[in-house]
Amino acid sequence: MIPPAFDYERADSAEHAVQLLGQLGDDAKLLAGGHSLIPLMRLRLAAPSTLVDIGKVDELAYVRDAGDHVAIGAMTRHEAVHGDALLREHCPILPYAAGLVGDPQVRRRGTIGGASAHGDPASDIPSTLVALGATFVVRGASGERTVPASDFFRGFFEVDVAPDELLTEIRVPKTGASGWSYQKFNHRAQDWATVGVAAVVDRSNGSVSHAAIALTSMGEVPIRAASVEAALASGAGPADAAEHADEGTNPVSDPFGSSEYRRALSKVLTRRALEEALSR
Ligand code: FAD
DSSP states (O other): OOOOOOEEEEOSSHHHHHHHHHHHOTTEEEESSOTTHHHHHHTTSOOOSEEEEOTTOGGGOOEEEOSSEEEEETTOBHHHHHHOHHHHHHOTHHHHHHTTSSOHHHHHHOBHHHHHHHTOTTOHHHHHHHHHTOEEEEEETTEEEEEEHHHHEEETTEESOOTTOEEEEEEEEOOTTOEEEEEEEOSSTTSOOSEEEEEEEEEETTEEEEEEEEEESSSSSOEEOHHHHHHHHTTOOHHHHHTTTTTTOOOOOBTTBOHHHHHHHHHHHHHHHHHHHHHO
16 A cells, blocks of 8 residues: 655754654654554554654764663664674573564665664563563653653553654663573464563572563563562572463464463473573
8 A cells, every 4th residue: 555645854963853853743753664664554553743863863873882881872773683793692582572573675675773762572582681671762852861761651552652753762771691592483484473582580599580571472561570580589490480471461363373272371381491591
C-alpha cells in the first residue's frame, strides 16, 4: 500500500532535528532507518504530517569507549553494532543479538536508536539492552536527560521519549567476564523473535552472584524474568530456575504461536540461555 501524503525535512545535525521537532508539533516523526516506520505508514497504522529524516546525521553514528561503559550513537546501524570490535570485547551479547536482526538489508538500514525508540516487544534489541542495564540519553529543547532501561520501555510500542525529543545515545555497561547468551526462536531466519531470551550472568565461588534475564515477545514490553533471577540467587540450577520463566509475563497469541506455546518456549530458551551463559 501507498502511505498517506506527508511533508519531508532533512535534519543536518542532532540540534537541527530537535529544532524541527519543536517547530513541527506532535504529528511530526523522526525517520532513522525507516525499517519499522515506513511499513507502518504503508499499512496506514501511522500517518505523520512530516518526516524529519535523521539518516544523514553522522554525529549520531558512533561506538565509543567511555570508561565503565560503551557509548553508542542512536544512528549506529545494526550492522555496525554487529561488527564493532569494542562492543565484541566489552558487551558481546549486543553485537551478537544485532547480528540476528532481520536480514543483511535490514541490518544495513535499521539503527539501534530506531529499534529502541520504536518499542516493539518482539524486537531483539530492547530486551538485550534491558539485560545489560543500559541507559538511554534523550535530548529535547530544554536539554538532555537520561533514562534507565528499566523505565524506558513503558508499554506496547511506547517508550519514554516525548514527540519533541530525540534519542541520541545508548550507554551500555561493560560486562567484563560475565557469561552471556541470547537465544532467539523464529520461524524464518529474517523474522522477529517468537520468543527471545537475553541472559547476562556473573558467578563467584561456583554460584551465581548476579543474573539479569530479559524476555522478548513475552508481553507488551521487554520483561525481566525476576522469578528466574530469584531462583538462581537461591542456588537453583538452570533447569529448575528456567521453569519460572513465564511468571509475570503476558504473551500474545498470534499466527507465530499461541500464548501457551510462547510460555513453554520461554522456559526452554531460558534454560538454554542459562546453560550457555554459565559455560562461557
Ligand atoms: P525507523 O523505522 O526509522 O523508526 C522507528 C520509530 O522510532 C519511529 O517512530 C521513529 O520516529 C522513531 N525513532 C527512530 N530514531 C529515533 C531517535 N533517534 N529518537 C527518537 N525516535 C526515533 N528487528 C528486530 O529486532 N529483530 C528482527 O528480527 C527484525 N526483523 C526485521 C525484518 C524486516 C523485514 C524488517 C523490515 C524489520 C525488522 N526488524 C527487526 C526491525 C528493524 O530492527 C528496524 O530497523 C528497527 O526496529 C527500527 O529501526 P529504524 O532505524 O529502521 O527506525
